Amino acid sequence: MAALAHGGMGRRIAYYRRLRRMTQQQLADAACVALGTVRKVERGERGVSDATLEVIAEALGVEPAQLRADREPAHTRVHAALPALSAAIATYDIPDDGPLRPLHELRRAIAQAVEWRLAAQYTRLAAGLPDLLAQLARAFHRSPETEKPDLAALMVTAYRCADAIAYKFGARDLSARLIELMRWVVREADDPVLSAAVAYVRTETFLAARAHTAGLRTLEQAIDAAPRPRAAEEIAARGALHMRAAVIAGRARDASSAVLHLGEARRLADRVDEDIYRGTAFGPDSVRIHEVSVAVSLGDEHVGRALEVAGEWEPPADLPAERRSGFYIELARAQLWSGRADDAFESLKAARHIAPQHTREHPWVREDAATLRRLKRADSEALTNFAEWCAAI
Structure with missing residues (x-):
């Protein structure tokens, strides 16, 4: 039978693997498939046959349909x-x-x-x-x-x-x-600063296509072309590009590039007193939020860093609601992977309180809410209501 379309399937397999606290090698061993197969499937580089999907689903303890079908908003x-x-x-x-x-x-x-x-x-x-x-x-x-x-x-x-x-x-x-x-x-x-903001937004096309390496290369070219960081707006423009580069490097599982760009973003953030907006928000608080995002993107042993950041800091109310809600959505995923289901649900509720429309449409929210509902039976009514609200069931 022809291989199944693999656009979102690799992401779901990686999601459930991390939820089970399994390495890629452990999943490969449990499913009796090659480690290279697991890696390529999770990166979206190859499709999955029905037979391979069934053994991976069995190893993860889920139904194949949970890996195959996306929830419609x-x-x-x-x-x-x-x-x-x-x-x-x-x-x-x-x-x-x-x-x-x-x-x-x-x-x-x-x-x-x-x-x-x-x-x-x-x-x-x-x-x-x-x-x-x-x-x-x-x-x-x-x-x-x-x-x-x-x-x-x-x-x-x-x-x-x-x-x-x-x-x-x-x-x-x-x-x-x-x-x-x-x-x-x-x-x-x-306007070179505005051009840098457009380069930041352009990364969405690479994220949607899972073309992370190409996206990182494009961002690094934009960083080279950005104005020298002298005035506050120029600092913010270059810093925002480094933040975005760190995230897309994390999605590419390129930890060294992610750490490098995150470090540059922190260095630039130290030169501004507070977050400023020029196309996108940039400053010390935004860098912390991106640090959580990078940790979640890298997954596995990096997830603990997201919990450390959240344990000592929370986004201030003067940051854009869209960015604050994103912080709690990312944090919920890290908490869920770490076995902290109650904390994950609280984070999802916090995201909903801050930006309901953003939270409701986020695919991670639907996926995590559905998982929480399966994992927990206590307070099932509240979980069910939340899952129905975000179309997770």
């Missing part, structure tokens, strides 16, 4: 708005006729959109963005040359807001199109 108003977003960017170069809004009004509208994005208020964002994107395209193509750099910068920011919706709600093709539009229009802005 619940349909929401944000999902319903995705076609309108797609239509709005289809005419980026030939916008429809209509009134032109003054530049100061467009700035105010974009500032509101950024506020909603950072607060993970995706429903509000999705409702207003299609019309705003059309207005920006119209203004960009009809305004005098002297205003084009400012309008280009606003378009980059607007596309970034739209991409936050597309990527987090699973519309990966739409996300890739938006990123390409960011790369196109940022050239008109003539």
Whole structure:
């Protein structure tokens, strides 16, 4: 029988292996398959036959269907708005006729959109963005040359807001199109710091494709091209790229590169007093959150570091809600792998409290909630309610 599609299956196998606290060698021995097979499957480099899937599932103590099928997210108003977003960017170069809004009004509208994005208020964002994107395209193509750099910068920011919706709600093709539009229009802005922010966002395409090595190479090229870190915004731009490089190196299981980039991010964070925002938040607190993310990405013996960070620190309330909720989602996974089911559930509830829409759409939340519900029978009603809320059951 033909090998099964392996896009998400390798991630699920690695997830359950770590949940069982097994090494790749131990899984290979228990399933009577080659160690190289386990490694390639987890990295998504090869498919899995029905026979191999069955022995791996048996070794992990789960049903093959749990490794084979992804949970579908619940349909929401944000999902319903995705076609309108797609239509709005289809005419980026030939916008429809209509009134032109003054530049100061467009700035105010974009500032509101950024506020909603950072607060993970995706429903509000999705409702207003299609019309705003059309207005920006119209203004960009009809305004005098002297205003084009400012309008280009606003378009980059607007596309970034739209991409936050597309990527987090699973519309990966739409996300890739938006990123390409960011790369196109940022050239008109003539802003190296903004270009660095676009390079940061571009990594989503590599994460979605699990092309981690290529993504790391692209980020390192962006670091080389970034402005020298003198002013605060330049420090933040370069530091954010190092943070992202550490995460994608972790996904590639390249521990040495992850440690190197995380160290550079810490060094740059020491030069700013607090987290600042220029396309993405950067500073000492954001670096700590990324340290947890890197530890979870590397897995196995690195997971303990995520628990150490969380044991001595928690993200302050002035950080973007999207980033704070992500911290607790990552922490929950580390706690679950470490046998701390109660703590994992508390972390998931904390993420929900901070950013409900972000938490509900996160695939790890659905997966971990379903696992917690199977592992625990005490307080099963609360777990069931949570799992139903995030479409894990």
